[in-house]
Amino acid sequence: MSRLIVASIGPASSVQDGGRHGAQRYGLTVSGAMDRLALAAANTLVGNDPFAAAVEIGPFGATFTARDGAVRIAIAGAPRNADIGGRPMAMDNSVTLKDGETLTLGFARGGAFTYLAIEGAIKGEPVFGSLAVNARAGLGSPYPRPLQAGDEFIVDAASGAPELRIELPKPVSGPIRVVLGPQDDEFDDANKALFLGSEWKISATSDRMGYRLEGPAIKHLHGHNIVSDGTVNGSIQVPGNGAPIALMMDRGTSGGYPKIATVITADVGRLAQISAGTGFRFKAVTMAEAQDEARKFQQLIGTLPDRLRSSDTVELNIEALSDANVAGYAVSAMDAGTWQVTAEP
Amino acid sequence: MAATLPPPRLLPSGDSAVTVEFSRTIDDAANERVLALDKALAASPIDGITETVPTYRSLLVHYDPGKIGFDALGEKLLALASQPLPPPAKARRWRIPVAYGGEHGIDLEDVAKTLNTTPDDVVARHVAGDYRVAMIGFTPGWSYLSGLDKSLHMSRRQNPRLLTPAGTISIGGVQAGIQCLAAPSGWHLLGRTPVRTYQLHRNPTFLTEPGDRVTFFAIDHKTFEEQDRAAEAGEIIAERVDA
Numbered sequence: 001m002s003r004l005i006v007a008s009i010g011p012a013s014s015v016q017d018g019g020r021h022g023a024q025r026y027g028l029t030v031s032g033a034m035d036r037l038a039l040a041a042a043n044t045l046v047g048n049d050p051f052a053a054a055v056e057i058g059p060f061g062a063t064f065t066a067r068d069g070a071v072r073i074a075i076a077g078a079p080r081n082a083d084i085g086g087r088p089m090a091m092d093n094s095v096t097l098k099d100g101e102t103l104t105l106g107f108a109r110g111g112a113f114t115y116l117a118i119e120g121a122i123k124g125e126p127v128f129g130s131l132a133v134n135a136r137a138g139l140g141s142p143y144p145r146p147l148q149a150g151d152e153f154i155v156d157a158a159s160g161a162p163e164l165r166i167e168l169p170k171p172v173s174g175p176i177r178v179v180l181g182p183q184d185d186e187f188d189d190a191n192k193a194l195f196l197g198s199e200w201k202i203s204a205t206s207d208r209m210g211y212r213l214e215g216p217a218i219k220h221l222h223g224h225n226i227v228s229d230g231t232v233n234g235s236i237q238v239p240g241n242g243a244p245i246a247l248m249m250d251r252g253t254s255g256g257y258p259k260i261a262t263v264i265t266a267d268v269g270r271l272a273q274i275s276a277g278t279g280f281r282f283k284a285v286t287m288a289e290a291q292d293e294a295r296k297f298q299q300l301i302g303t304l305p306d307r308l309r310s311s312d313t314v315e316l317n318i319e320a321l322s323d324a325n326v327a328g329y330a331v332s333a334m335d336a337g338t339w340q341v342t343a344e345p
Numbered sequence: 346m347a348a349t350l351p352p353p354r355l356l357p358s359g360d361s362a363v364t365v366e367f368s369r370t371i372d373d374a375a376n377e378r379v380l381a382l383d384k385a386l387a388a389s390p391i392d393g394i395t396e397t398v399p400t401y402r403s404l405l406v407h408y409d410p411g412k413i414g415f416d417a418l419g420e421k422l423l424a425l426a427s428q429p430l431p432p433p434a435k436a437r438r439w440r441i442p443v444a445y446g447g448e449h450g451i452d453l454e455d456v457a458k459t460l461n462t463t464p465d466d467v468v469a470r471h472v473a474g475d476y477r478v479a480m481i482g483f484t485p486g487w488s489y490l491s492g493l494d495k496s497l498h499m500s501r502r503q504n505p506r507l508l509t510p511a512g513t514i515s516i517g518g519v520q521a522g523i524q525c526l527a528a529p530s531g532w533h534l535l536g537r538t539p540v541r542t543y544q545l546h547r548n549p550t551f552l553t554e555p556g557d558r559v560t561f562f563a564i565d566h567k568t569f570e571e572q573d574r575a576a577e578a579g580e581i582i583a584e585r586v587d588a
Contacts, residue, residue, distance in 0.1 A: 230403065
């Protein structure tokens with residue numbers, strides 16, 4: 001066994017997997033990775049199940065050190081500068097940290113969450129089949145809270161498998177797609193049009209439970225109290241002050257505000273990766289389109305292993321590194337066609 | 346007759362869940378239909394459904410759109426929901442001890458003032474109630490109860506508290522509640538129970554289920570301390586009285 005030590009880490013970083021399913025009826029939140037595609041990509045790079053437990057790293061930097069042997073890791077998600085003892089590491093690649101080596105990750109650039117997967121996955125005591133951390137409920141393993149400097153993971157010794165990169169499809173750009181409902185009839189046409197026609201920004205007070213949206217106030221037809229009912233990942237509820245909240249992975253399982261729309265499954269991770277202050281829009285799609293996209297998204301995750309390539313085929317120069325970062329998850333969620341490269345030269 | 350109730354509405358909750366709504370208000374008859382549909386789905390599962398979440402007035406059905414589409418699932422759900430209700434199952438009954446007032450129920454005095462009565466009278470009205478667990482949600486084990494005495498209905502606090510203690514027994518609007526973990530809340534705190542409706546390494550992990558019946562009885566604060574220690578060690582403090 002080797003150890004991977006969390007040498008330093010910012011807030012909003014925790015162990016996450018595919019989430020905790022089957023106990024929402026008892027009020028247990030689902031939790032799990034904010035960006036499931038990025039989690040799956042990182043895990044696939046080191047031969048894990050796509051939704052195995054990995055480290056979800058929030059917008060700030062982090063450093064990890066291998067001890068008692070080598071550790072094979074991979075990173076995917078929000079692009080960052082990454083290096084091992086001054087040697088650059090590209091996003092969407094695996095690498096073996098030798099005993100004593102330190103991986104240094106900078107701040108997220110054009111995104112919020114980066115996933116660090118470890119060969120053999122993080123080990124812990126699952127609750128309802130999941131290690132995913134919900135800090136509010138004190139759930140998750142091996143640490144049921146945000147990670148801190150000094151935490152460590154007991155992990156498999158690196159297998160010595162060849163290092164890989166993963167070729168992900170070009171990120172989807174354009175508005176975040178929603179299906180109206182379940183309570184869109186609590187809003188008149190003008191307010192639905194206002195919701196769909198406005199530019200929104202994610203407030204800095206957002207977290208894994210919900211993203212508060214800044215924009216025009218959305219007015220209700222009959223007041224803001226409904227009898228509490230069930231919520232899903234991506235539910236957009238509108239409380240009394242008219243400022244919508246997109247419910248994310250640590251959402252309560254029920255809520256008492258009308259929900260004007262629901263982000264489609266394929267776009268929940270895209271929304272999660274929009275950084276605070278970045279403008280974006282919503283677009284309503286039909287149920288048929290949303291379900292088609294959900295199936296394509298599932299299919300993409302299922303076929304990630306086919307997208308693995310030997311990492312030797314890319315020369316690690318600055319240009320390639322920048323390309324690899326751009327092929328990550330920098331999000332453009334304005335109207336289609338306004339895609340901008342945010343990576344630094 | 347239950348069979349003559351209007352059919353439920355299907356409300357899309359994104360591409361992977363659908364809300365089957367029986368009523369827009371809190372209504373025990375609607376809640377019975379919610380629980381009946383939930384039981385019917387457990388008895389004859391529909392391929393593709395991953396999880397169901399019963400609430401006061403609707404059943405949220407999570408499903409895998411890779412296995413079943415919205416239209417096909419909706420049709421099956423409406424067919425199941427329109428079947429006559431089975432005869433009611435015998436509800437489980439719990440008696441739950443509560444230390445009212447003081448540090449354990451910091452809003453009791455204010456609630457009494459609002460109602461122009463005494464704290465003892467508020468407690469008397471609260472313990473006289475025969476409650477039904479209508480749903481569990483928000484945080485693990487939080488049991489939402491119907492059956493609150495009309496004279497205790499009152500608006501939630503203007504300013505919700507960011508943190509209220511584990512075990513809080515509270516009222517809000519027309520609802521009563523048993524809260525298991527520390528959580529934000531805008532409800533009025535009447536007391537605390539040593540009962541854990543959710544305890545991770547205990548068997549059973551979850552004590553209450555929708556459809557259960559609950560009554561409360563008062564204990565003094567010293568008994569609370571003793572029972573709280575026993576509960577922490579895994580003892581089930583609530584008394585089950587239906588058997």
